[in-house]
Amino acid sequence: MTPLIEAWRDRQTHRQVWSLALPMMLSNLTVPLVALVDSTVAGHLPQTQDLGAVTVGSAVYTLPLWSLGFLRMGTTGFAAQAKGANDASALRTVQMQALLLAALLGVLVGASMLPLLPWLLGQMHSTPLMTGRALDYLHLRLLGLPAALLNYALAGWFIGVQRARTTLALLLVTNIVNIALNLLFVPGFGWGVPGIALASVSGEWLGALYGLWRARQAVHQLGGHVDWPAMRGWDHWRPLLLVNRDIFVRTLALEGVFFSLALFGAREGDATVAANALLLNGLILTAFGLDGLANAVEALCGHAIGAGDGHALRRALVVAGGWSLIGSLGAVLFFAMAGHLFVDLQTNLPEVRDIAYRYLPWLTVLPVVGVWSYLLDGLFIGATRAREMRDGMMVSVLFFALLVRATRSMGNQGLWLAFLAFMAIRGLSLAWFGLRIRRRRAWVA
Incomplete structure (x- = not known):
C-alpha cells in the first residue's frame, strides 16, 4: 500500500x-448573503443615488478590509502550531497579540481613511448627490472597522484551535444582526443610507463582543497565561x-x-x-x-x-x-x-x-x-x-x-x-x- x-x-x-471544512463553507456563504441584503434594501429606496452610494461606499470600505485580511491568516498558523505543541500559554499569547494588533490597525487605518474619502470617491466619477450620500455612509461605516478587524483576528484564532463551529457562530451573529437591523432601520424607521451603514456597524461590534466572550471562555478552559514580559520585546512580535x-x-x-x-x-x-x-x-x-x-x-x-x-x-x-x-x-x-x-x-x-x-x-x-x-x-x-x-x-x-x-x-x-x-x-x-x-x-x- x-x-x-x-x-x-x-x-x-x-x-x-x-x-x-463544513462549518467554514457555511461561514463563507454568509458573506455574499449580507452583500445581497444591503444592495436589495438600498435598491428599494426612492432614489437611484441611494443604491449607487451603498455600492460605491462598500467598494471603498472593502479596500482596507480585504488588504488587512492577513490578521485572519497570520493568526491561524501560529495558533494551530501552538495547539499542536500543546502550549496553552502560547495560545493565549497569540490570541492577545492578534487582538491588540487588530484594534491598533482598526483605529489607525480608520482615522487615516477619513481625509482620503473625498479623493477616493472622486475616482469613481459619481454625481455630487451620490458622492455626498456615499460620504455619509462611509463616515458611519468606518466606525465598524476596528470591530471587523477584531473579528478577523478572532476567526483566525478559532480556526487555528480547531473551533470552526465557533467561527461559524461568530459570523452568523455578525451577519444576522446586520440583516435584521437593515430591515428595522431602513424599511421600518426610514433612515435610508445611514441606516444601512449603522446596521453593518452594529453587526460588526455585536459580533466582536460575542467573539471576545467566546474567546475568553476558551482560554479559561486552556489554562496557561499570557506572556506579558515577552510581549514587551520586539523579538516576540517579529515573527507575527x-x-x-x-x-x-x-x-x-x-x-x-x-x-x-x-x-x-x-x-x-x-x-x-x-x-x-x-x-x-x-x-x-x-x-x-x-x-x-x-x-x-x-x-x-x-x-x-x-x-x-x-x-x-x-x-x-x-x-x-x-x-x-x-x-x-x-x-x-x-x-x-x-x-x-x-x-x-x-x-x-x-x-x-x-x-x-x-x-x-x-x-x-x-x-x-x-x-x-x-x-x-x-x-x-x-x-x-x-x-x-x-x-x-x-x-x-x-x-x-x-x-x-x-x-x-x-x-x-x-x-x-x-x-x-x-x-x-x-x-x-x-x-x-x-x-x-x-x-x-x-x-x-
Missing part, C-alpha cells in the same frame, strides 16, 4: 477535515509581523490582478466587462466552497507541524486534497452543464449573455486549475511560511503581466488565457516551494 493510499484511507482524518507583512504584500498583488481584469476588460466595452464580472462570480462562489477545505488544511497542518507529526501532515494534505479535487470537478461539471443557466440567472441583457456564453469555457476549467493554489495556501498559512506565498504570488503576477502584454491582439480571449495561466502558476509555484522544503525535510522540525 502506497503512503498516499494509506493516508486517504484514514477515516479519522476524513472526520477531522469535514468537521472543520513578518508573516503578516508578507501576506499583506501577497494580498495586494492578488487584488491587483483582479483589478487588472476589470481595467483591461473595460477596454473591450461595457458589455464585455459586465460579462467578465458575471463569470468571475462563478469562480468566487466556487472559491467560497473550496476555501472551507483550505481552512481545514490550515488548522490540521499547523497542528501537525506544531506537534512534530509528519504523518499527520501528509494525511491532512492527502485527504483535503482529494476532496478538493472532487469538489473542483463537481464545479467543472456544473458549469459545463448549467453554465448558460448560471449566466441567465444573473442578467437578462441579450448582449451581455451572448458575450458571457462565448467565454464560458474559461470559467468551466478554472475550478480544477485554481483549486491547488487554495489548498497549498492553506498549507503555507498553517506552516506560517508566508514568504514563500509572497514570492509565489509575485512570480505568478509577473507571468500574468507578460501574458497580458503578449496576447493584446487576442482581446478578451487573451485576457482570460492570461488569468487561467496566472491561477495555474500560483499552484505550480507553491508546489515547487513545497517540494524544496520537503527535500530539506524542513516541514516538521
Whole structure:
C-alpha cells in the first residue's frame, strides 16, 4: 500500500477535515448573503443615488478590509502550531497579540481613511448627490472597522484551535444582526443610507463582543497565561509581523490582478466587462466552497507541524486534497452543464449573455486549475511560511503581466488565457516551494 493510499484511507482524518471544512463553507456563504441584503434594501429606496452610494461606499470600505485580511491568516498558523505543541500559554499569547494588533490597525487605518474619502470617491466619477450620500455612509461605516478587524483576528484564532463551529457562530451573529437591523432601520424607521451603514456597524461590534466572550471562555478552559514580559520585546512580535507583512504584500498583488481584469476588460466595452464580472462570480462562489477545505488544511497542518507529526501532515494534505479535487470537478461539471443557466440567472441583457456564453469555457476549467493554489495556501498559512506565498504570488503576477502584454491582439480571449495561466502558476509555484522544503525535510522540525 502506497503512503498516499494509506493516508486517504484514514477515516479519522476524513472526520477531522469535514468537521472543520463544513462549518467554514457555511461561514463563507454568509458573506455574499449580507452583500445581497444591503444592495436589495438600498435598491428599494426612492432614489437611484441611494443604491449607487451603498455600492460605491462598500467598494471603498472593502479596500482596507480585504488588504488587512492577513490578521485572519497570520493568526491561524501560529495558533494551530501552538495547539499542536500543546502550549496553552502560547495560545493565549497569540490570541492577545492578534487582538491588540487588530484594534491598533482598526483605529489607525480608520482615522487615516477619513481625509482620503473625498479623493477616493472622486475616482469613481459619481454625481455630487451620490458622492455626498456615499460620504455619509462611509463616515458611519468606518466606525465598524476596528470591530471587523477584531473579528478577523478572532476567526483566525478559532480556526487555528480547531473551533470552526465557533467561527461559524461568530459570523452568523455578525451577519444576522446586520440583516435584521437593515430591515428595522431602513424599511421600518426610514433612515435610508445611514441606516444601512449603522446596521453593518452594529453587526460588526455585536459580533466582536460575542467573539471576545467566546474567546475568553476558551482560554479559561486552556489554562496557561499570557506572556506579558515577552510581549514587551520586539523579538516576540517579529515573527507575527513578518508573516503578516508578507501576506499583506501577497494580498495586494492578488487584488491587483483582479483589478487588472476589470481595467483591461473595460477596454473591450461595457458589455464585455459586465460579462467578465458575471463569470468571475462563478469562480468566487466556487472559491467560497473550496476555501472551507483550505481552512481545514490550515488548522490540521499547523497542528501537525506544531506537534512534530509528519504523518499527520501528509494525511491532512492527502485527504483535503482529494476532496478538493472532487469538489473542483463537481464545479467543472456544473458549469459545463448549467453554465448558460448560471449566466441567465444573473442578467437578462441579450448582449451581455451572448458575450458571457462565448467565454464560458474559461470559467468551466478554472475550478480544477485554481483549486491547488487554495489548498497549498492553506498549507503555507498553517506552516506560517508566508514568504514563500509572497514570492509565489509575485512570480505568478509577473507571468500574468507578460501574458497580458503578449496576447493584446487576442482581446478578451487573451485576457482570460492570461488569468487561467496566472491561477495555474500560483499552484505550480507553491508546489515547487513545497517540494524544496520537503527535500530539506524542513516541514516538521
